[in-house]
Amino acid sequence: MLLRFFLYGVLGWAAEIVWTAGYELVSGTRKDPLDPRVRVRMTPPERWKLAGHTYLWMFPLYGMGGLAFEPCHELIRGWPWLLRGTIWTLAIFAVEYAFGRLLRAAGGRCPWDYSYARWHIHGLVRLDYAPVWFAFGLFMERLHDALRGLG
Template sequence: MLLRFFIYGVIGWAAEIVWTAAYELVTGTRKDPLDPRLRVKMTPPERWKLAGHTYLWMFPLYGMGGLAFEPCHEWIRDWPWPIRGALWAAGIFAVEYAFGRLLRALSGRCPWDYSYARWHVHGLVRLDYAPVWFAFGLFLERLHDALLRLGA
């Protein structure tokens, strides 16, 4: 179980780093260092650095989230993939929102802030990311099955 926690944590970190680098490349914006609710324009050389980022806080979230969703995967394994994907998106939104609220309560802020986005909920989740979470949840099913086959 500890090995799977570690693998889910590392995969989550890697995915977030790639996602943020690609997002900044495509949009040409990055967080304003003085106000994370704002996005500022990037120069072309800044965009092509592909400097993605994540937060140390995210490792336990990704590790525990991966483990927590394993029993759910077993329960819904035979359901049609569109329903499973929708459930993964909803579940990931719920965890992201709850963890963001917890971090705000404990530290006074959340490391991510989506307030700049049109479809945000309290700055903690972006509803327009639903297709990403849909696909990522289905990917995690495959990862879970691979880890079981490897005896991890």
């Protein structure tokens, strides 16, 4: 179980780094270091650095989330893929929102802030990310099946 926790944590970190680098490349904006609710323009050389980022706080979330995902996957394994993807989307939104609220309560702020986005909820989740979470949940099913034999 510890090995799978580690693998899910590392995968989450890697996915977030790739996602943020790609997002900044495509959008041409990055977080303002003084106000994470604001996006600032990047120069073309800054965009092509592909400097993705994540937070140390995210490792335990990704590790525990991956482990919590496994029994849920077993429960819904035989259900239609459209329903499973919808469930993963809603579950990821719920965990992201709850963990963001917890971090805000504990430290005064959440490391991510989506307030700049059009379809955000309290700056903690972006509803326009639903297709990403849908696909990611279905990908995680495949990963879980591949990792089933690991301690």
